Amino acid sequence: MTEKFTFPGDFLWGTASAAHQVEGGNVNSDAWLLEHVAGSPYVEPAGDACDHYHRYPQDIALIAALGFNCYRFSIEWARIEPEEGEFSRAALEHYRRMLAACHDNGLTPIVTYHHFTSPRWFAAKGGWEVLENADYFVRYCERATAHLGDLIGAACTLNEPNVGLLIQQMGYMQPDSVLANAPYRAAAAKAAGSAMFSAFPQCLQAPARDTLLKAHPLAVAAIKAGRGSFPVGLTLALSDHQAVDGGEATRDRMRQAIDDVFLDVTGQDDFVGVQTYTRTRFGAQGILPPEPGVELTQMGYEFWPEALEATMRYTASYSGKPVLVTENGIGTEDDTQRIAYIARALQGVRRCLQDGIHVRGYCYWSIFDNFEWTMGYRPKFGLIAVDRETQKRTLKPSAAWLGAIARANALESVS
Numbered sequence: 001m002t003e004k005f006t007f008p009g010d011f012l013w014g015t016a017s018a019a020h021q022v023e024g025g026n027v028n029s030d031a032w033l034l035e036h037v038a039g040s041p042y043v044e045p046a047g048d049a050c051d052h053y054h055r056y057p058q059d060i061a062l063i064a065a066l067g068f069n070c071y072r073f074s075i076e077w078a079r080i081e082p083e084e085g086e087f088s089r090a091a092l093e094h095y096r097r098m099l100a101a102c103h104d105n106g107l108t109p110i111v112t113y114h115h116f117t118s119p120r121w122f123a124a125k126g127g128w129e130v131l132e133n134a135d136y137f138v139r140y141c142e143r144a145t146a147h148l149g150d151l152i153g154a155a156c157t158l159n160e161p162n163v164g165l166l167i168q169q170m171g172y173m174q175p176d177s178v179l180a181n182a183p184y185r186a187a188a189a190k191a192a193g194s195a196m197f198s199a200f201p202q203c204l205q206a207p208a209r210d211t212l213l214k215a216h217p218l219a220v221a222a223i224k225a226g227r228g229s230f231p232v233g234l235t236l237a238l239s240d241h242q243a244v245d246g247g248e249a250t251r252d253r254m255r256q257a258i259d260d261v262f263l264d265v266t267g268q269d270d271f272v273g274v275q276t277y278t279r280t281r282f283g284a285q286g287i288l289p290p291e292p293g294v295e296l297t298q299m300g301y302e303f304w305p306e307a308l309e310a311t312m313r314y315t316a317s318y319s320g321k322p323v324l325v326t327e328n329g330i331g332t333e334d335d336t337q338r339i340a341y342i343a344r345a346l347q348g349v350r351r352c353l354q355d356g357i358h359v360r361g362y363c364y365w366s367i368f369d370n371f372e373w374t375m376g377y378r379p380k381f382g383l384i385a386v387d388r389e390t391q392k393r394t395l396k397p398s399a400a401w402l403g404a405i406a407r408a409n410a411l412e413s414v415s
């Protein structure tokens with residue numbers, strides 16, 4: 001039986017992006033350097049990306065025209081503070097214009113202060129692996145807020161500070177002991193003219209975790225003390241951790257180490273940003289491979305749209321905070337599969353709301369097919385395709401489909 005479910009009146013409907021993945025020409029960032037060294041973990045460089053740095057006026061108008069009421073994007077530290085202590089008024093003004101464009105188009109801007117990339121000088125000082133370096137991030141947050149705060153609708157400090165731990169546990173990234181001697185680290189340090197070079201998320205996770213845990217609450221305090229008044233939170237990479245055949249203890253241990261430690265520093269936050277793509281199953285011995293018979297996405301993840309509901313419920317009950325879905329999506333060439341994925345994920349959002357969980361909004365990752373980090377441009381997460389030669393944007397059916405749901409602020413509920 002189907003009936004109509006209406007979302008709360010202030011529900012945020014949006015899509016998400018991140019500076020390095022869409023702007024293009026982010027040459028002063030640590031990622032850009034790492035993309036170009038011998039033995040780089042990146043299959044290709046970001047290059048011009050989607051040239052969103054120049055095309056944001058049309059892009060933002062397009063997002064609004066589709067029916068969304070918010071846009072999550074990140075401001076780029078490497079542009080705002082190109083050298084240590086040297087802040088670029090021009091770069092800050094660029095982001096002011098982006099924020100103003102959101103408002104002009106009726107979109108609430110959700111700003112991420114740090115979405116993986118940092119300035120080269122920060123990486124050359126050991127980046128997140130050095131505890132004292134948290135202070136550089138906090139100072140940047142202060143300066144950015146002083147310039148932009150009156151136009152910000154909501155803010156995320158760090159994007160997925162736990163993602164390195166998660167992908168390391170899943171076997172997608174080497175353990176710290178191996179990473180420490182990765183030839184590209186030495187090559188990057190040499191290129192940066194430094195004794196060390198550490199770029200997130202390919203950094204040593206144990207020391208980076210401590211710096212990130214220190215930085216987040218300090219950044220929240222700095223942002224809240226600054227210009228403007230808007231909700232502030234942390235986003236986390238949250239996989240639906242499932243226990244199978246006696247895997248409960250392993251699952252709980254992993255959840256504690258990857259998720260709970262970060263949720264434990266959200267005390268002053270206004271929401272937790274939930275970013276979920278799939279599930280992870282744990283047996284008594286550790287992580288299990290994908291279950292035979294379950295479809296895989298381009299990322300090699302299990303197609304498991306209900307993962308979002310599980311992580312929202314876990315996060316809300318563990319933290320006692322409202323949740324905002326800051327990312328949920330699928331890498332696929334098949335847009336019908338994308339629609340099926342989102343449709344099922346949204347039923348989970350609906351069930352959470354019906355159970356009284358405070359969900360502030362849903363942002364699909366991503367607005368464009370963009371630079372999927374080490375995997376380059378192959379995975380297609382976008383609602384909009386981008387021609388890599390001409391930069392021409394082409395709407396996929398999912399863009400109009402999700403935009404219509406956003407505009408209606410309602411969904412047919414399927415039980």
Ligand code: GCO
Nearest residue numbers: 018159160163237327365372
């Ligand atoms: C992350 C980031 C995004 C990714 C997205 C798809 O999770 O790595 O927040 O930058 O592109 O998650 O993998």
